Amino acid sequence: xxxxxxxxxxxxxxxxxxxxxxxxxxxxxTAALMTLYTLVxxxxxxxxxxxxYVRWAAIFSQQWMRFATFVVIVALAWHAWVGLRDIxxxxxxxxxxxxxxQVATIVWLVGCTGWAVQVLWRL
Amino acid sequence: xxxxxxxRPVYTNIHVSQIVAYRLPPAGVVSILHRIxxxxxxxxxxxxxxxxDVSLTSEVSYERFSSAFVAGIGIVPAFLLKLVMLALIWAxxxxxxxxxxxxxxxxxxxxxLQQGRISALITLGSxxxxxxxxxxxxxxxx
Numbered sequence: 001x002x003x004x005x006x007x008x009x010x011x012x013x014x015x016x017x018x019x020x021x022x023x024x025x026x027x028x029x030t031a032a033l034m035t036l037y038t039l040v041x042x043x044x045x046x047x048x049x050x051x052x053y054v055r056w057a058a059i060f061s062q063q064w065m066r067f068a069t070f071v072v073i074v075a076l077a078w079h080a081w082v083g084l085r086d087i088x089x090x091x092x093x094x095x096x097x098x099x100x101x102q103v104a105t106i107v108w109l110v111g112c113t114g115w116a117v118q119v120l121w122r123l
Numbered sequence: 124x125x126x127x128x129x130x131r132p133v134y135t136n137i138h139v140s141q142i143v144a145y146r147l148p149p150a151g152v153v154s155i156l157h158r159i160x161x162x163x164x165x166x167x168x169x170x171x172x173x174x175x176d177v178s179l180t181s182e183v184s185y186e187r188f189s190s191a192f193v194a195g196i197g198i199v200p201a202f203l204l205k206l207v208m209l210a211l212i213w214a215x216x217x218x219x220x221x222x223x224x225x226x227x228x229x230x231x232x233x234x235x236l237q238q239g240r241i242s243a244l245i246t247l248g249s250x251x252x253x254x255x256x257x258x259x260x261x262x263x264x265x
Contacts, residue, residue: 028225028226031225031226032226035219038219053178053185056178056179056185057179060179080161080164080165083158083162083165084162084165087162105165112168112169112172115169115172115176116172116175119172119179119180122180123180
């Protein structure tokens with residue numbers, strides 16, 4: 001018997017969540033990648049002579065380092081998206097406002113990602 | 124038969140005004156700071172990309188990057204920029220260490236109250252200690 005408490009079909013609650021393993025796992029995998037990258041960068045920073053422009057730019061102009069940095073930029077955006085979406089889902093109840101903030105989050109992250117990639121590849 | 128059931132308890136989110144009355148355990152403090160530090164880094168992301176931009180693009184822009192921490196940049200005095208960087212450094216360290224704590228708990232099922240308490244205190248202590256060390260460098264104390 002259908003009652004007023006049923007939340008399936010046309011009365012399904014729109015919460016924007018997948019309730020699945022995917023976001024949990026992607027947040028942890030991207031976190032592990034960023035942690036690893038941090039260690040790799042720190043090792044390069046502390047090993048070697050005094051840090052100035054030449055050595056700083058040389059670190060990022062290595063092809064493998066560009067590869068790694070690009071992966072981490074994408075990982076960061078993905079990681080931040082999962083985290084920010086969690087925040088909006090926890091605290092923002094009106095669907096129109098939550099959707100607006102989620103769209104703004106994506107715009108913010110995609111814009112910053114594009115800028116960071118541009119910095120990396122024109123080096 | 125249904126009348127035998129007690130009314131089911133209802134749990135609601137605490138209201139902002141109730142927060143001060145709650146005594147959070149260390150693990151709770153780490154948890155909310157994990158969220159706050161993440162949100163802070165998200166909001167300051169354009170600043171980080173800008174720093175990457177000016178520090179990497181050319182020697183001339185690198186000079187602008189260095190002088191921002193000495194003479195300020197635009198209407199932002201150097202001291203304020205350093206304070207924001209200090210907040211970013213703490214946010215990064217706390218978020219990183221609290222995240223590693225999560226991975227460690229997931230991997231080893233270290234989820235007893237005692238383990239949670241000790242690892243939370245280690246997280247808070249080590250992130251603040253490292254922030255002090257790097258902050259002293261930022262403000263030119265060594």
